[in-house]
Amino acid sequence: MANTTVSGATAIHGQNPQFLVETVIRNRIYESTFWKEHCFALTAESIIDKAIEVRFIGGVYGNQKPTEFLCLLLKLLQIQPEKEILVEYLRAEEFKYLRALAALYIRMTFRAVDVYELLEPLLKDYRKLRLRNMGMS
Numbered sequence: 001m002a003n004t005t006v007s008g009a010t011a012i013h014g015q016n017p018q019f020l021v022e023t024v025i026r027n028r029i030y031e032s033t034f035w036k037e038h039c040f041a042l043t044a045e046s047i048i049d050k051a052i053e054v055r056f057i058g059g060v061y062g063n064q065k066p067t068e069f070l071c072l073l074l075k076l077l078q079i080q081p082e083k084e085i086l087v088e089y090l091r092a093e094e095f096k097y098l099r100a101l102a103a104l105y106i107r108m109t110f111r112a113v114d115v116y117e118l119l120e121p122l123l124k125d126y127r128k129l130r131l132r133n134m135g136m137s
Contacts, residue, residue, distance in 0.1 A: 003030050009080050012109045017077040020108050021070075025059070029066045029074050039071055044081035047072060048089070051098040058132035067132050069101065076105045083114075090118065096127050 005016055018026060029035050038050055051072055058067045089102035099122065106118055 005078050006080060009078075012077075017080060017109065018074060020077060021074055025066060025070070026074065028060070028064055029071050032066050032071060034068050035066075035071050035074075038068075039075045042072075042075050042079070044079060044085045047075060047079075048092075048095075048098060051089075051101050052095050054097040054101070056130035056132040057097065057100055061132050061134060069097070069132075072101055073104060076101065077109075083110075087118065090122070093125075096125070096129060099125070100129055 005018055009017060011017070012020065021029070042050065050068070054068050054072065056067065057069045059070050060066055086102050086106055089098050090106075092098050103119055103122055107115055110118070
């Protein structure tokens with residue numbers, strides 16, 4: 001149940017939204033400790049607290065472990081928050097990783113016109129984001 005998309009979710013690009021994340025990576029996320037302990041019952045409201053705690057962006061690191069950022073992205077794909085909620089995530093200027101998470105979700109799931117309208121204001125945000133890559137453990 002914890003690894004399924006919410007009932008009534010709309011298909012994105014003609015498929016289950018979780019399938020936007022590669023199968024191997026998705027399975028590693030499901031097996032990760034962070035997913036099991038922190039992402040189990042997250043909602044659009046409670047995911048904010050977890051996103052605020054994120055300290056870097058990235059996909060996988062070390063021995064193909066998924067980052068917390070990627071786990072939260074998959075959770076967003078599962079719960080499919082409404083557009084208004086995502087816009088509020090983008091407006092939270094003091095939390096740059098929450099904004100980055102919302103921006104990536106919007107980029108992956110919205111239409112091109114909406115992506116342009118919603119994300120263009122972020123070009124004025126020059127803050128640096130830490131990237132956790134394969135070489136970091």
